């Protein structure tokens with residue numbers, strides 16, 4: 001049975017809360033309002049859509065059920081990658097040469113779009129471009145990274161393959177077989193970023209409401225009408241930017257994704273002598289394991305890392321042993337790890353591991369399917385939605401709208417995905433055992 005999503009009503013303490021800027025303190029919607037564009041969901045996607053639509057001259061209203069950034073946008077790792085999850089040749093095979101290339105180019109441009117927005121709207125969100133490191137735990141992963149590096153290096157992009165010794169120096173760990181460094185990758189404080197986008201949207205003329213859940217969506221006399229607990233909005237165009245937190249506002253939309261809970265952990269500040277040995281170049285990193293494992297350092301010396309825990313149902317206790325054990329193996333210099341706090345957020349997963357924009361009806365679009373990658377992509381897809389509202393032809397879209405596709409037997413999906421996660425954990429463990437049997441680098 002697919003339970004309703006549950007999470008703290010309040011945004012939990014995250015790595016980003018302290019420096020995330022002040023809450024916006026926006027009011028709830030009451031009474032009847034009208035707009036050209038109504039955005040539902042105040043994450044990066046919704047705030048980007050609201051900002052770009054308002055800048056293009058639309059009268060924009062945005063409704064957020066909780067606080068701006070309350071969803072995945074205020075809880076994520078803040079890694080800003082210049083690519084989707086797929087290799088360029090896979091993208092071309094899937095979308096064709098022209099559309100595929102548009103997507104590759106747009107994803108590559110996305111961190112620059114983020115950087116430009118941050119500069120133009122003076123968003124204080126600890127943005128920097130140290131590059132991103134992806135480390136390989138198997139020879140197969142290493143060779144697929146080498147292919148990716150060849151693709152980009154042959155186009156003159158600042159990417160490089162790191163052999164085992166170079167990877168050890170860059171990461172501060174001789175655990176991996178090698179890695180690649182993509183110098184276009186960036187990092188930021190995602191809560192400060194989404195709040196900054198929301199403030200910029202307000203300055204551009206949009207009206208944003210917090211603690212205002214859209215309860216019902218219908219079309220009446222040519223306008224979309226959205227009911228909220230204390231009011232309603234009539235609009236020509238509606239964007240559903242609710243991603244993993246999608247509810248039953250539009251029949252069947254929620255069944256196109258599986259919302260999977262992801263766990264994030266934060267250590268206490270590390271001792272100086274340990275701190276300087278870990279990711280000394282300041283890059284955030286991931287590795288090639290199937291279960292996500294982002295790692296990054298913060299300016300106060302804390303280490304943030306992804307880990308395991310119950311993927312569905314109410315927020316349960318994290319799986320401490322495998323999570324801490326994994327980190328200790330990568331960075332034995334940490335010694336006894338002292339986690340300070342942890343939090344969770346939902347990712348919208350689907351079978352093709354891709355974002356989708358769906359045209360659900362005339363003037364009604366949804367964007368969802370972050371699959372754990374959305375700081376930069378939600379920014380550009382939000383901009384795409386705004387272009388739609390201003391009449392850009394569908395053929396111009398980076399991600400052309402597609403009909404929504406329900407996941408087969410969606411109500412049975414939780415046990416299936418839980419089983420899949422266990423299988424992935426098993427495969428990862430087998431491969432890791434093999435990796436640990438190979439000789440570590442001797443420095």
Ligand SMILES: Cc1cc2nc3c(=O)[nH]c(=O)nc-3n(C[C@H](O)[C@H](O)[C@H](O)COP(=O)(O)OP(=O)(O)OC[C@H]3O[C@@H](n4cnc5c(N)ncnc54)[C@H](O)[C@@H]3O)c2cc1C
Nearest residue numbers: 041043044045065071072073076077079214345370374375
């Ligand atoms: C733990 C975690 C780590 C991640 N790490 C990274 C990373 O390092 N890099 C990266 O690129 N991506 C990462 N991601 C993915 C990234 O966070 C998401 O892709 C991105 O934030 C999605 O933004 P969004 O605006 O689409 O959705 P969200 O930020 O989830 O916003 C959806 C909003 O809709 C609101 N809502 C839902 N229903 C209604 C309703 N009926 N009425 C009004 N409002 C409603 C919700 O309250 C929510 O605030 C991570 C995700 C998680 C969960």
